[in-house]
Amino acid sequence: MLVLSSPSGAGKSTISRALLENDDRLSMSVSATTRKPRPGEVDGKDYFFMEPVDFNLLVNKGQLLEHAKVFDNYYGTPSKPVEDALSEGKDILFDIDWQGTQQLAQKAGDDLVSIFILPPSTKSLETRLKTRAQDSDEVVARRMSKASEEISHWAEYDYVVVNDDLERCIGEVKAILKAERVRRIRRTGLLQFVDALREGY
Template sequence: MIERGLIVAVSGPSGVGKGTVLARVEELMEQAAPGSVGHSISVTTRAPRGAEQDGVEYYFRTKEQFEQMIAEGKIVEYDKYVDNYYGTPSEPLEKMMENGQDILFDITIEGSLALDRKFGDDAITIFILPPSMEVLESRLRGRGTETEEKIQLRLEQARNEIKRAGEFEYIITNDELEKAAGDILAIIKSEKLKASRNTNAFKKFES
């Protein structure tokens, strides 16, 4: 029997290093068990660009089709950006989880909480904190792509987002990449060892 996969939803302020940490987590998971990580493909109403293909970079749908998917509960979470919808379809996630794949998400706070509501015990929500606001500011400035005004706006947004960290199941601090990645791997392992996910392990001993 294939062990059902998990949704791992990770949020945190801009500049905290979510993408870098999750890339390392995926690398370590794939080294340990190739093919164990599934990838969610978003649905969007924007037109394909260049050589983009339906079902590869995105699932491309019309606005009417997207809104129908929302009405039918086939979109777990979505947002609107520059007059186009972007969302996470539930059916592909279910298929990957049934195949035993874990799916990692670098996602907004609202997106994490929506995934948690939809998938319940099959979802883990993790909030990544910076070591300090000073370190976060240094990381944002280190990008070299932000104006001073944009940096200040991001820092203010970060303070507001950090206030919501208590809405998550787990909180980790990204003060060192390997440690942060190790913390997430430990959380995933702990979740997989829960009795509620391993009823068959002890039921076979029942007479």
């Protein structure tokens, strides 16, 4: 399970898309949310858009790996699609905040790798939020006021990457994923392979 977190507008969605483009072993975790779709967003692909009563039902049934309230809306990760993808041998990419990451870390243990994406400056973060033109000035102001709190959790993550150059940043995240895949604890069957080598096979 690979988590990308960042303040809104720091580029994690763009980085996520770049990771998924040419990697058949990586699958995106689709979050459920009570917020309304933005232009171009597709239900079931970008998010599972649902009413608060249906979201609360998932919470009460224990069918979310993590959930949090962000900007008056609820977000959460349905557990079944993640478990299905993992059982197929896929790595799962999560685009979630620090609250969700903390909850996921309690359940996933060593199976979780977390990366925090930092913007190069506060000014650049505000510019990105305004130029993507998805939110009103009021929402942009709220996102900016929340950014400082989100950034304060950077030290809870395994890796921190500064998105001052998008291509370099994508390259660093890909390198982290590649290195984590070959860690000894993730190599299934390695013990049997080494035993066979030592026995001369």
